[in-house]
Amino acid sequence: MKIIQVEGEVSLKRDIDTGTAEQLAAVERIIRQVNEEGDQALFTLTEQFDRAVLSKLRVEREEMLIAHEQMDDEVLEALREAIVNVRDFHDRQKRQSWMTTKADGTILGQKITPLDSVGVYVPGGKAAYPSSIMMNVVPAQVAGVKRIVMVSPPQADGTLPASVLATAYELGVEEIYKVGGAQAIAALAFGTETIQPVDKITGPGNIYVALAKRAVFGAVDIDMIAGPSEIVVLADEQANPRYIAADLLSQAEHDERASAVLVTPSQRLAEQVSKEVMKQLETLPKKGIAESSIRDYGAIYVTRNVDEAIEAVNELAPEHLELLTEEPMALVGRIRHAGAIFVGPYSSEPVGDYFAGPNHVLPTNGTARFSSPLNVDDFTKKSSIISYSQQALQLNGGTISKLARLEGLEAHARAIDIRLEGK
Template sequence: MTGKEGRRMVKEIIEAVKKQGDEALRYYTEKFDGVRLDSFKVTETEIQEAYRNLDDSLLEIIREAIENIRLFHSKQKRDSWFMTNPDGTVLGQKVTPLDSAGVYVPGGTAAYPSSVLMNVIPAQVAGVERIAMVSPPSRDGVIPAGVLVAANELGVTEIYKAGGAQAVAALAYGTETIKPVDKIVGPGNIFVATAKREVFGDVDIDMIAGPSEIAVVADETARANEAAADLLSQAEHDPLSKCMLITTSQAFAEEVKLEVEKQLEDLPRKDIAKASIDQNGEFLVAETKEEAIRLVNELAPEHLELLVKDPFEWLGSIRHAGAIFMGRYSSEPVGDYFAGPNHVLPTSGTARFSSPLNVDDFTKKSSVIYYSKEAFEKNAGKIAEFARYEGLEAHARAIEERLKQGE
């Protein structure tokens, strides 16, 4: 299927959901997920069943991860602020959380409770009152236990069995069952990404994510087996994932190549990871530390690992990276699941101008302007002159009406 054909299909799905609501959502769920649902909303019985199907050890890990992620994001929260000038002018910024957010969690044959945590928690910290979560059901009509448990642990009460472009459309425009939201976040396949692009403007979205990326920078202190394992941690996501090693040693680069081949042998997702390495893997040898840094900043990778003697000496020179993992014990999966920073990161070089998903993504800012009589009279002439320079006479008169004597 070509990109044009995919976009046409997505637009058809969106229009159908806008016009037919739940009927279209039910039709496409049966067509793409292989199950016909009488009801989309997850019930309390299904949630309790999920708890019974989840190992107690994983439940405790999820709870600890929640604490870590919430603590990190709590540091990002901004307050409204105001300043008062001697002439009585009051200026400020009012920070307001969004009313609602929709979270898309990939599913079907896989389970991603980490996606629940990373997308829901910053919204909650921001103060979003209503969070609706959608995730595609398996052929037996259920959402994976880990996903349901993670959502319930966070207090999410709106959980719907719906996926694909049809779920994005439901979140954007609403159906009889799902009320529309103000912003849609969360990863998905090409149809989900295309749908998010199509609805943007009617609602906000987080980003259009590309294939996962990792750049591993290693010096003479690094271990080839660990660098190889970290490259493969991203290669197993998708054949299109990009994995790059940057080192100042040709011998080390060759050693990592051999380790990658060795570790691929018994990797469960070997075919995917091998395709990624073969098609998009790069092993670069830089002549100097400065050249290595230049390469990193040109790439602007989603994930950057600094497997170097003193990573903090490098940190100040790194300008473009979604997340920076410092030192041997900060392997990329530490950030994916547990440390606290968000794993929803800019891809495809967009780290040059964008940031990881954060609390600010779920708030909006309103400017506050109060002018006293003294401040107004002092500046009215300047404002009117500026307006007339731009040819906007009504703007100027709106100011001057207030200067008329006796009024």
């Protein structure tokens, strides 16, 4: 790994991938085709892109039961334990509606309402991602969403991976469709003969999925436009270089464009980690992907002290941040920008990916400066409640009219005045 002495700002932020002209045109064409042809477009595009010939889109309950029976009992138990942890964490995020009453009879409040329906996109193709299902479905369930729709691209034989269907079964998701890519996003947003539209779409996907989500935003809500995975490790001289190297590679194996960064005030640790990364790479099954990631988007920044290292971390605003210092908890309060913070040597990033409970759908590409992990609030909406008494309007009506006329909105002012006159 390249070792860089910090002199000024640290930045590995990449330009947000807005897609090539060809990709944008393809997504636009797919969305239009789904709008015009409905289910037939989904069958055609699934055969074209996934090499799967389908006779129906919806997964039957029998398919879910067969997949569930195929799963190893120990794997199912691991899934159940993870689901319990994820649900427990998100249960604590749930908000309540509230009202407050003033002496003049005014009642103000906020009503929390779950969304009616959400669509969860589960990536397929190269791999299956049961953890992605958990992280998207559980907060929606905790929020109280009644209709949760899952879409995922089928394998060439027209099936979904057993692990995907078994996880959905464990979570109680019953409406599942074998469709992926931009066409799945279009179907969720606008509907077809078989798939009724939803109010919000969540879940990661490739560039075509990301561009489609961006294109349908406004007709429906979306969670975020996720970029390649990122990890930053902030460590001092006492940290274990083998742990750090393993954690950097845990993200590098995701994608050639994933980012793996160490920030440390220790030149010695920097050199040890650089060597250890190269050593561990040799036996990694996804060596090619990880090697490309480390080469193009990996770095070790050596700062003059821990204070400078913290400044660098806040500048990077990483998706995942590990604190591997002598007193890591003492640094948590100084971290302003990070999607998830992993504290101490035994809080390896995969602990959060799969099991601990917090959501692993996190802001990327520096957007942790202003956004948060996927959470229960993402599956609710808030309505303000305003109830003014006659006494309150008599007391404040004149002021409201003045403010309306200040903006040149006479009808607004008269709507108040007519009540003040008692006519």
